[in-house]
């Protein structure tokens with residue numbers, strides 16, 4: 461037997477016992493399986509978290525959470541019971557080590573961030589920004605980002621069934637927090653959706669639409685189905701991807717009769733028209749892949765859609781170890797039939813420095829997972845470079861590790877560069893977290909911040 465850095469073992473998926481949580485001790489399997497019950501019992505505030513875990517968490521945790529919500533959080537709290545139940549899945553809150561285990565839990569670390577998680581020295585990178593990918597600047601019509609030559613992102617709605625602490629669309633998605641007011645769409649939803657379909661009809665160069673938000677699981681099903689049916693009528697659209705973290709966070713939604721029947725209708729038309737429909741979900745940890753998640757993914761594949769794929773986000777403390785990533789990929793692949801597809805580096809939004817990895821760390825993780833998974837299921841690690849788009853982490857043109865600045869090039873123009881002669885010659889910058897830099901690099905950033913004119 462050859463010793464390897466990672467040892468594969470097939471692990472049976474397990475639905476953690478929600479009745480270990482005092483607030484849900486009497487919840488029946490029937491209620492748990494109900495999307496309506498799940499939505500009605502989401503944890504939205506500290507009081508509700510207390511009701512669920514009883515006396516299981518020390519007061520220091522609640523104080524830490526309260527301070528984060530008041531001073532740092534860019535997303536309000538919204539965690540479906542399905543996701544709460546995957547935190548510390550093997551421990552009852554009555555266990556004396558529950559608070560420490562909850563602090564350390566990889567799902568808790570990004571869904572319920574607390575003040576002491578964040579960096580005190582650099583909570584935010586000085587060049588972090590709302591809408592760090594400049595999606596709104598590239599809206600062809602409101603909510604429709606046309607960044608790449610052949611594909612667009614349609615932000616149908618600004619809400620999700622769950623709010624992730626690191627959400628890259630923190631500018632738009634979710635409720636306002638004490639530190640972030642949210643952008644509001646100016647147009648009514650019907651007008652936006654109609655304008656999006658009109659734009660796509662008039663732009664035959666676009667063949668691929670990511671239908672997103674937010675999360676499409678928050679769209680009333682009949683409206684989502686009619687929008688996708690509208691896309692299927694457009695001759696040039698060949699790929700449709702529905703973005704829903706809820707396939708993991710609220711699998712009960714994707715298992716409802718209404719949604720299954722609707723997806724069957726869409727898949728049938730798509731097959732007749734040779735169009736591919738896929739669901740793209742967002743799973744960051746192996747413990748999130750439970751039998752209900754697997755059932756939802758397989759139910760969707762059974763409708764006849766092309767694929768269910770995963771786009772995770774690399775987050776320190778959640779999935780920054782090779783073993784965690786491979787465990788996740790195998791959990792997705794073996795029993796849930798979800799294709800590992802991408803792992804994004806966390807974007808440069810305010811308050812994200814404690815989550816972000818350096819480019820060098822992401823490159824090493826990409827290197828270290830190679831060879832274990834089938835090639836078709838080996839995810840690519842992606843840096844989403846502002847004004848450039850997605851680049852594999854090894855496609856960097858130059859990398860100054862002392863200053864933590866990577867330089868990237870591009871091979872197409874976005875709408876904002878239509879008249880820019882040098883767009884394809886220019887190098888575009890991306891930045892490592894400052895706390896990881898050698899002292900000389902940290903000093904460089906301290907002096908840049910001290911001289912604001914030099915920043916940005």
Ligand code: SF4
Pocket residue numbers: 619620622623624626627628629633673674675705706742
């Ligand atoms: S599900 Fe996606 S859009 Fe919604 S909060 Fe999480 S990362 Fe943001």
